[in-house]
Amino acid sequence: AQTVTQSQPEMSVQEAETVTLSCTYDTSESDYYLFWYKQPPSRQMILVIRQEAYKQQNATENRFSVNFQKAAKSFSLKISDSQLGDAAMYFCAYLYGQDDKIIFGKGTRLHILP
Amino acid sequence: DTGVSQDPRHKITKRGQNVTFRCDPISEHNRLYWYRQTLGQGPEFLTYFQNEAQLEKSRLLSDRFSAERPKGSFSTLEIQRTEQGDSAMYLCASSLPRDRGISEQYFGPGTRLTVT
Numbered sequence: 001a002q003t004v005t006q007s008q009p010e011m012s013v014q015e016a017e018t019v020t021l022s023c024t025y026d027t028s029e030s031d032y033y034l035f036w037y038k039q040p041p042s043r044q045m046i047l048v049i050r051q052e053a054y055k056q057q058n059a060t061e062n063r064f065s066v067n068f069q070k071a072a073k074s075f076s077l078k079i080s081d082s083q084l085g086d087a088a089m090y091f092c093a094y095l096y097g098q099d100d101k102i103i104f105g106k107g108t109r110l111h112i113l114p
Numbered sequence: 115d116t117g118v119s120q121d122p123r124h125k126i127t128k129r130g131q132n133v134t135f136r137c138d139p140i141s142e143h144n145r146l147y148w149y150r151q152t153l154g155q156g157p158e159f160l161t162y163f164q165n166e167a168q169l170e171k172s173r174l175l176s177d178r179f180s181a182e183r184p185k186g187s188f189s190t191l192e193i194q195r196t197e198q199g200d201s202a203m204y205l206c207a208s209s210l211p212r213d214r215g216i217s218e219q220y221f222g223p224g225t226r227l228t229v230t
Contacts, residue, residue: 037221044117045157045166045205045221080154091156099147099170100217104156 002027004094006105014113019068021077021108023092026090033095034068035102038079040088048090051075079110086113115158116140118222122207125195126228134192135225139208146189148181149169149205150174157205163189196229203227 003026031087036048051068058072059066063080079086092105098110119138127133134202139146146172149157159181165186175181183189190197193200203226207219 044223047218050218093156099162100219101159101162101170102147102149102157102219106154106156106228 002029002094002096002103004105006092006108008108010109010111012111012113013088014020015082017082018078018080019082019110021079021090021092021110022034023075023077023105025092026073026093027054027073027074027094027096030051030097031059031096034066035093035095036066037066037091037093037104039091039107046092050075055058071097082112084112084114086110117221118206118208120204120222120225122225123223124228129196129198129203129229131196132192133196133227134190134196135204135216135227137189137191137206137208137222139188139206140220143208143210143220144186145209145211145217145219146183146209147191148191149202149207149225151205151224160191160204181215192228196227198229201227201229 005024032053034051038048039044039045049061049064065078067076089107091107094103121136147162148160151157159172160175161181162185166183178194181191203224206222207226209217209219
């Protein structure tokens with residue numbers, strides 16, 4: 001069975017600093033996708049970044065980048081130059097199958113310290 | 115606003131009552147998903163539709179839950195004889211079919227259900 005594990009329930013980072021959120025997953029599939037979603041307090045979940053499993057190159061979106069280690073089944077998110085607006089729950093997620101079902105981790109609550 | 119919308123945003127009900135939630139997806143999206151998110155957890159898949167057809171239901175979806183998507187547009191999720199354990203945020207997401215590559219799921223704001 002596919003599982004997604006986020007071992008850091010909460011993290012804090014000073015504004016303008018860099019923080020890395022960890023995620024590991026378990027799967028026997030070869031074709032899948034990985035995501036990081038952001039869920040601000042009382043607001044909608046939005047996609048931060050995605051990674052196709054068949055791509056070796058790590059995805060980057062502005063201040064957000066991932067470290068995808070397929071053999072180790074690890075998918076961490078690095079946020080550079082942290083901003084107050086980055087404060088949110090971050091969910092690591094795994095998508096598989098033609099139905100595009102998503103399995104989410106339990107989330108990491110990120111606090112930004114001014 | 116052309117995003118996914120959900121109604122109501124909050125619902126408080128007494129145990130044993132029936133509740134119904136509505137989701138309006140992005141208009142051109144033919145896939146619609148329902149997830150449940152309890153406190154301190156990530157969302158869990160409940161069911162999904164492609165057009166009007168309900169193609170899969172999670173084992174989390176007990177017989178008290180039913181979902182419909184008439185005419186492949188909006189969707190409703192009904193919970194009959196609510197229990198306190200049904201208290202959660204119910205999220206809806208929509209997407210285009212995956213012809214090539216990945217199709218992003220766009221999430222609505224959710225309906226927070228509290229069963230007293």
